[in-house]
Amino acid sequence: MTVLDKGEAEIRDYIKISKCRPFVVKEQGYLIPKKSVFNKIIGDSHFELQFAGFLDGCNDIVSYAKNFFAVHFKIDYRNDEGAISEYYPDFLVKAAEKEIYIIETKGREDLDDLLKIKRLSQWCEDINSVQSDVHYAWLYVEQEKFEKYDPKNFTELRNAFRREG
Numbered sequence: 001m002t003v004l005d006k007g008e009a010e011i012r013d014y015i016k017i018s019k020c021r022p023f024v025v026k027e028q029g030y031l032i033p034k035k036s037v038f039n040k041i042i043g044d045s046h047f048e049l050q051f052a053g054f055l056d057g058c059n060d061i062v063s064y065a066k067n068f069f070a071v072h073f074k075i076d077y078r079n080d081e082g083a084i085s086e087y088y089p090d091f092l093v094k095a096a097e098k099e100i101y102i103i104e105t106k107g108r109e110d111l112d113d114l115l116k117i118k119r120l121s122q123w124c125e126d127i128n129s130v131q132s133d134v135h136y137a138w139l140y141v142e143q144e145k146f147e148k149y150d151p152k153n154f155t156e157l158r159n160a161f162r163r164e165g
Helices: 046-056 113-130 143-149 154-161
Strands: 061-066 074-078 083-088 091-096 099-106 135-142
Touching: 046 061, 046 091, 046 099, 046 143, 074 113, 083 113, 091 154, 099 113, 099 143, 113 135, 135 143, 135 154, 143 154
Parallel strands: 099 135
Antiparallel strands: 061 091, 074 083, 091 099
């Protein structure tokens, strides 16, 4: 298979998280959020639950959501073997009415993580170039650095983890 980047981006559809159909999750640790449309936030790791708790306490965001498979927000990327895979970023944060952050949290990195982040960065550039209704940005939040910086709000988090490109 040959992958050819045509340098084009298009919006095929929008996802409204509040219209997400109900879904069942496995029984595991969870958080009852105050700033999410979901009635439970299930984490794939302890760090995801810790991060959800942090977001829930941020007075400088409007809302957030864990990107469950049922939300259907995924980004295609080329994995370390060269095949096309699907990537589901961990969190979507509405920082302001027209500002959305897509956040990947990471406890332990694997070979595909940097490829996913590179693709997420490109996705944000692409979507921002074809529409101006909402500005999309991304953050890659590594557990060790999160615990070291110990941000008190979303602004501190954004400033500590913002990367260009």
